[in-house]
Amino acid sequence: MDIAALIIWxxxxxxGFYLLGTWVRHGGVRQQQAGTSRLPAPVIFGHFALATIGLVVWIIYVMADKTALAWTAFGLLxxxxxxGFVMLARWIPVHRGRATAGTAPADTTAHEAEGAVPAERHFPLTAVLAHGLFAVTTLVLVLLTSLGIGGS
Known part of the structure; x- marks a missing residue:
């Protein structure tokens, strides 16, 4: 199960890296000063950093098979x-705003050119849903492995 967790992770x-790249590419960092983006940069980069550190700890766990490392990775998750849930909650109104405005992520309007459209509006729904589903699966697999359920 530890290898399955690693693959899913x-x-x-x-x-997540795709979503982060999309946010940065569409000006998410610059939008922090203007208040356009609903996703605070510290939350995004904190999520990314902790997930990366946790993944590294998990890789070390897979190689060393030390239970303490598994629990450390779970604690980081x-x-x-x-x-992730905070970002999802802040992203949903932005996504709903796109749906009610009838604009697609690829649309470029004068309003968007001014940076008034949040960068996270460009997140494809399928990418957000897949990232969340894989994240929950990762969390469950890491917990089960840490508990010694399913073998390692």
């Missing part, structure tokens, strides 16, 4: 999940 990380 890597897939989750790739999806808890604030990662909390930050």
């Amino acid at each position: 890597v897939v989750t990380a790739l999806g 808890l604030p990662v999940a909390l930050l």
Whole structure:
């Protein structure tokens, strides 16, 4: 189960890296000063940093098979999940705003050119849902492995 958790975690990380890249590419960092983005940079980068550190700890756990490392990785995943839920809650109104405005992520309007459209509006729904689903799966697999359920 530890290898399955590792694979799912890597897939989750790739999806998260895609979302982070999309946010940065569409001016999310610059929008922090203007208040346009609803996703605070410290939350985004904290989520990314803790998830990356946790993944490294998990890789070391897979190689060393030390239970303390598994629990450390799980402990790191808890604030990662909390930050992820915070970002999801702040992203949902932005996504709903796009749906009610009838604009697609690829649309470019004069309003968007001015940076008034949050960068996170460009997140594809499928990418957000897949990232969340893989993240929950990762959390469960890491917990089960830490508990010694399912073998390692």
